[in-house]
Amino acid sequence: MIQDSGMARHALWRLLGLIPTLLMLITVAFFLMRVAPGGPFDTEKLLPDDIEANLNARYHLDEPLLQQYFRYLGQVAVFDFGPSIQYKDWTVNELIRQGMPVSLTIGVAAMVLAFIFGTLLGITAALRQNTRADYALMGVAMLGISIPNFVVAPILILLLAVYAGWLPAGGWDWSIASMVLPVVTLSLPVTAYIARLTRGSMIEVMHSNFIRSARAKGLPESVVIRRHALRPALLPVISFLGPATAGMISGSVIIERIFSIPGLGSYFVQGALNRDYTLVMGVVIFYGVLIILLNFLVDMIYAWLNPRVRYDKKR
Amino acid sequence: MKSGKYDSVNLLHQFVLLSIPVLLLGACGNDDPEQVAGRGRHVRPVELILNEDGRPVPAVLADVQELHRDNGQEPQTLDPHLAEGLPSAHILRDLFEGLTGESPEGRIIPGAAIRWNISRDGKTYTFYLRRDALWSNGDPVTAEDFVYGLRRSADPATASKYAQVLLPIENAAEVLSGDLPTSELGVTAMDDFTLQIRMRDPTPYFLALLSHSSTYPVHRASLLEHGSAFSRPGNLVSNGAYVLSEWVIRSRIVLVKNPYYWDADNVILEKVVYYPFEDQSTALKRFRAGKLQWTSEVPNNQFKWLQEHYPDELVISPWLGSYFFGFNLEREPFIENPELRLALLLALDRDLLTEKVTQFGELPSYTLVPPGIRDYVSPVPEWAEWTQAEREAEARRLYAAAGYSEENPLKFEIRYTAGENNKKMALAASSLWKQVLGVQATLLNEEYKVFLQNRERKILTQVFQAGWISDYADPYSFLNLFRSGYGRNYYGYSNSLYDALLDQVAAERIPSRRRRLMFETESLLLADVPFIPLYTYVTKRMVNPRLKGWQSNVMDHHYSKHMYFLKAATDEVPVVVEDLEVIEEGAGEDVTIDSLQEIAVPGAGVLIEEETETVVPGQDQELLPPQEDKEPDSQVEDVPLENETGGDVTQDKVIQEEMIE
Numbered sequence: 001m002i003q004d005s006g007m008a009r010h011a012l013w014r015l016l017g018l019i020p021t022l023l024m025l026i027t028v029a030f031f032l033m034r035v036a037p038g039g040p041f042d043t044e045k046l047l048p049d050d051i052e053a054n055l056n057a058r059y060h061l062d063e064p065l066l067q068q069y070f071r072y073l074g075q076v077a078v079f080d081f082g083p084s085i086q087y088k089d090w091t092v093n094e095l096i097r098q099g100m101p102v103s104l105t106i107g108v109a110a111m112v113l114a115f116i117f118g119t120l121l122g123i124t125a126a127l128r129q130n131t132r133a134d135y136a137l138m139g140v141a142m143l144g145i146s147i148p149n150f151v152v153a154p155i156l157i158l159l160l161a162v163y164a165g166w167l168p169a170g171g172w173d174w175s176i177a178s179m180v181l182p183v184v185t186l187s188l189p190v191t192a193y194i195a196r197l198t199r200g201s202m203i204e205v206m207h208s209n210f211i212r213s214a215r216a217k218g219l220p221e222s223v224v225i226r227r228h229a230l231r232p233a234l235l236p237v238i239s240f241l242g243p244a245t246a247g248m249i250s251g252s253v254i255i256e257r258i259f260s261i262p263g264l265g266s267y268f269v270q271g272a273l274n275r276d277y278t279l280v281m282g283v284v285i286f287y288g289v290l291i292i293l294l295n296f297l298v299d300m301i302y303a304w305l306n307p308r309v310r311y312d313k314k315r
Numbered sequence: 316m317k318s319g320k321y322d323s324v325n326l327l328h329q330f331v332l333l334s335i336p337v338l339l340l341g342a343c344g345n346d347d348p349e350q351v352a353g354r355g356r357h358v359r360p361v362e363l364i365l366n367e368d369g370r371p372v373p374a375v376l377a378d379v380q381e382l383h384r385d386n387g388q389e390p391q392t393l394d395p396h397l398a399e400g401l402p403s404a405h406i407l408r409d410l411f412e413g414l415t416g417e418s419p420e421g422r423i424i425p426g427a428a429i430r431w432n433i434s435r436d437g438k439t440y441t442f443y444l445r446r447d448a449l450w451s452n453g454d455p456v457t458a459e460d461f462v463y464g465l466r467r468s469a470d471p472a473t474a475s476k477y478a479q480v481l482l483p484i485e486n487a488a489e490v491l492s493g494d495l496p497t498s499e500l501g502v503t504a505m506d507d508f509t510l511q512i513r514m515r516d517p518t519p520y521f522l523a524l525l526s527h528s529s530t531y532p533v534h535r536a537s538l539l540e541h542g543s544a545f546s547r548p549g550n551l552v553s554n555g556a557y558v559l560s561e562w563v564i565r566s567r568i569v570l571v572k573n574p575y576y577w578d579a580d581n582v583i584l585e586k587v588v589y590y591p592f593e594d595q596s597t598a599l600k601r602f603r604a605g606k607l608q609w610t611s612e613v614p615n616n617q618f619k620w621l622q623e624h625y626p627d628e629l630v631i632s633p634w635l636g637s638y639f640f641g642f643n644l645e646r647e648p649f650i651e652n653p654e655l656r657l658a659l660l661l662a663l664d665r666d667l668l669t670e671k672v673t674q675f676g677e678l679p680s681y682t683l684v685p686p687g688i689r690d691y692v693s694p695v696p697e698w699a700e701w702t703q704a705e706r707e708a709e710a711r712r713l714y715a716a717a718g719y720s721e722e723n724p725l726k727f728e729i730r731y732t733a734g735e736n737n738k739k740m741a742l743a744a745s746s747l748w749k750q751v752l753g754v755q756a757t758l759l760n761e762e763y764k765v766f767l768q769n770r771e772r773k774i775l776t777q778v779f780q781a782g783w784i785s786d787y788a789d790p791y792s793f794l795n796l797f798r799s800g801y802g803r804n805y806y807g808y809s810n811s812l813y814d815a816l817l818d819q820v821a822a823e824r825i826p827s828r829r830r831r832l833m834f835e836t837e838s839l840l841l842a843d844v845p846f847i848p849l850y851t852y853v854t855k856r857m858v859n860p861r862l863k864g865w866q867s868n869v870m871d872h873h874y875s876k877h878m879y880f881l882k883a884a885t886d887e888v889p890v891v892v893e894d895l896e897v898i899e900e901g902a903g904e905d906v907t908i909d910s911l912q913e914i915a916v917p918g919a920g921v922l923i924e925e926e927t928e929t930v931v932p933g934q935d936q937e938l939l940p941p942q943e944d945k946e947p948d949s950q951v952e953d954v955p956l957e958n959e960t961g962g963d964v965t966q967d968k969v970i971q972e973e974m975i976e
Binding site: 036037038041042043048050051055058087088090098099158165168170171262266275 | 389391392393394397399471472473474475476478479482488491492493543544546547563564565566567590591592593594596597598600601603604606762763764765767768802
């Protein structure tokens with residue numbers, strides 16, 4: 001669909017813009033981590049000076065900060081995030097490589113689930129505007145938005161895992177059974193949000209002039225909805241998808257903890273708390289790239305769905 | 316354009332159709348063959364029958380000998396010389412074997428060394444290794460492996476954090492600082508199976524240190540071959556009862572029985588799976604669903620509920636750790652003011668704090684060294700015998716004498732870090748102080764590393780949360796915290812007499828004298844009030860009642876090789892267990908719920924007794940407690956569940972872990 005050269009050029013520029021953005025991200029994150037009090041080796045136990053010196057030397061923490069910074073940039077340029085300070089047997093690359101598929105699977109599955117059910121529910125409610133069904137659906141959606149994950153998750157575990165025994169109560173073995181609860185829990189608030197979003201824009205679209213024209217032409221209602229209303233109604237949902245997907249992949253820390261899922265989210269939190277500089281930096285860069293790419297992708301889809309924001313006309 | 320529109324709608328339909336069977340499939344995924352009867356209740360085991368050797372007879376053993384253990388967190392490493400933190404330590408104890416080992420009750424027993432001699436001056440240890448000990452690839456375990464391991468552990472290039480365990484060894488400090496080559500470490504292989512270790516000072520707790528992973532041997536050939544990847548499954552060659560078979564980071568670590576282990580015939584569990592459940596309620600739910608048989612902790616607000624619903628599973632026992640508040644003696648208002656500090660100490664009702672705040676039956680504490688160290692009893696301060704009303708009266712008198720009153724109240728800050736109990740303790744203490752004395756204490760919650768830094772610098776702190784859980788069962792580990800200038804002396808306590816006494820303790824070899832010296836040292840410390848003792852930690856976990864062979868011990872060291880599953884008693888007993896039976900059963904196998912006095916004590920005591928000449932501690936070992944001799948009926952009265960089991964260390968998990976290893 002994207003055959004226009006203006007569009008392609010725009011895409012290229014956007015991708016090139018990734019580099020300065022990332023550089024800034026790395027710089028800010030690097031120095032922020034170092035500003036935080038304490039270091040990776042501070043614990044309750046006394047560390048003799050000699051041992052601390054050995055440890056610092058091993059991770060190059062004994063060098064001047066700027067030298068460390070440029071050393072790190074040099075490493076990142078060749079995609080080497082260095083050894084993790086906390087998980088000593090693994091490099092950051094290995095940790096990300098192991099955690100990424102898990103986080104992506106959960107995030108994308110939850111997003112797909114949320115998108116499908118959210119739009120279906122939203123459209124259903126919109127077409128039955130101000131009926132009991134509408135109120136019921138939107139009431140449930142409101143609940144879905146307001147009840148936090150860390151409440152829903154334990155309740156689901158208790159009901160479906162402990163009492164019914166149908167699903168595992170946490171843990172991850174790539175079986176579908178172990179994915180159901182985390183994915184569903186993660187998708188619930190987003191489903192609800194998408195449902196409300198879809199309903200709103202669908203109602204608006206259904207009252208617009210071109211829908212009236214379509215109906216005036218004598219098209220059956222189902223065709224009016226499918227051919228004319230659906231695409232414009234989904235536009236706000238699409239622009240919400242980018243940040244939402246990134247949020248789901250990166251922001252599932254609570255879900256990961258409650259269900260004991262070996263994704264990337266907890267590296268963020270654990271890494272920061274332990275001052276595991278290399279791990280935090282690696283995950284920050286990974287998420288940075290992911291968020292930029294997702295936003296880029298969504299913009300492209302948006303342009304494709306909505307001719308009004310095509311880039312070729314202006315350039 | 317048209318086609319695009321239809322595509323998106325069709326796609327939608329397809330997704331919906333696809334996702335429905337996926338959900339249904341998921342709901343059918345019931346792979347729960349475990350021993351759960353009804354809502355998370357565990358079935359009872361058959362009665363334990365032991366043979367002459369103290370091992371269970373095959374008839375009572377379950378068919379599946381597979382343990383699923385919650386380990387609290389992902390281990391930082393499985394390299395024994397880089398290991399720190401409890402999660403690593405638990406797994407390494409199964410994978411490796413040091414010169415000494417520990418019995419289920421925590422006593423020092425022979426490990427890779429079958430016996431040892433200690434020279435008269437206590438400075439030379441000669442270890443005689445088992446000739447039948449093999450690595451998991453079939454190579455013999457030799458004295459040279461231990462020499463190599465100890466040198467690697469002390470090598471500055473290894474950058475081991477816990478190499479300090481080796482410091483009592485001759486030249487260890489110089490090797491660690493890089494001033495001497497590793498070959499100068501005071502460790503020599505006399506022949507293939509004889510190892511000599513020379514000490515800088517006689518260190519009476521040295522044998523206990525030898526079960527620490529920093530002293531484990533490593534398999535030289537595989538280390539040279541695989542380098543930093545030597546601790547991965549398939550590469551790791553170990554000398555313990557288990558070998559590493561699978562490691563999915565932050566999911567599970569699977570160990571299987573090591574067929575080459577010298578005592579493999581007596582290792583009953585075939586497979587041990589460690590899970591890093593960071594969330595205690597997740598672990599509890601997994602336990603209730605029958606997927607775990609051992610948790611690392613329990614959620615700290617559920618004591619009552621657990622005690623009511625899982626009396627057989629909930630296991631609580633004293634731990635070798637003290638929780639207290641520290642004073643910064645380098646800052647006003649606590650410089651040179653022991654009376655004021657004593658007033659604050661007396662005003663806190665410890666019984667109230669442990670009953671209402673910590674709630675898991677932590678023991679109120681009046682001293683620094685926790686109970687449970689063999690042959691050592693802490694000095695009991697005079698005020699420990701008073702009633703709380705008397706203490707409070709004295710507190711008010713001292714407070715007024717220090718020049719404070721209602722119009723001129725004492726003001727200070729209490730610093731603490733994340734963790735439910737820390738906050739609760741600080742809150743409770745500040746309100747008790749306010750109530751009893753009218754003190755105005757401000758609470759300051761700090762992020763963990765910030766807290767550590769502030770506490771160490773002694774510039775901002777006034778009163779702060781502190782605690783110590785020891786690596787080895789010796790009072791010296793606690794007393795040394797208050798040595799002048801010591802890096803973990805957050806209190807700014809400096810007393811030359813105290814330091815001199817500590818030096819004497821370190822050099823003393825005669826146990827009775829050493830004990831007296833330590834008693835004196837602690838008395839001196841308590842009289843100076845540089846801290847406010849609050850309570851003794853407890854460990855608290857859920858254990859499947861069918862899992863036996865282990866015992867509570869103050870070190871909280873539990874080797875999988877001692878454990879085994881008994882058959883379920885479902886055939887003989889109706890599924891619904893009567894209340895009465897539950898109690899009887901709980902008491903009959905009550906090793907798990909020992910009262911404090913009965914807790915077996917590891918380490919120091921054994922060493923102290925051994926000081927004279929050649930020691931053959933093998934005769935001393937008792938792999939199983941005489942639990943089957945106990946009469947259930949009398950036990951019911953002796954060990955009421957409420958009193959003996961209650962207790963929860965609700966302090967921050969991170970801190971615990973940092974402190975311990």
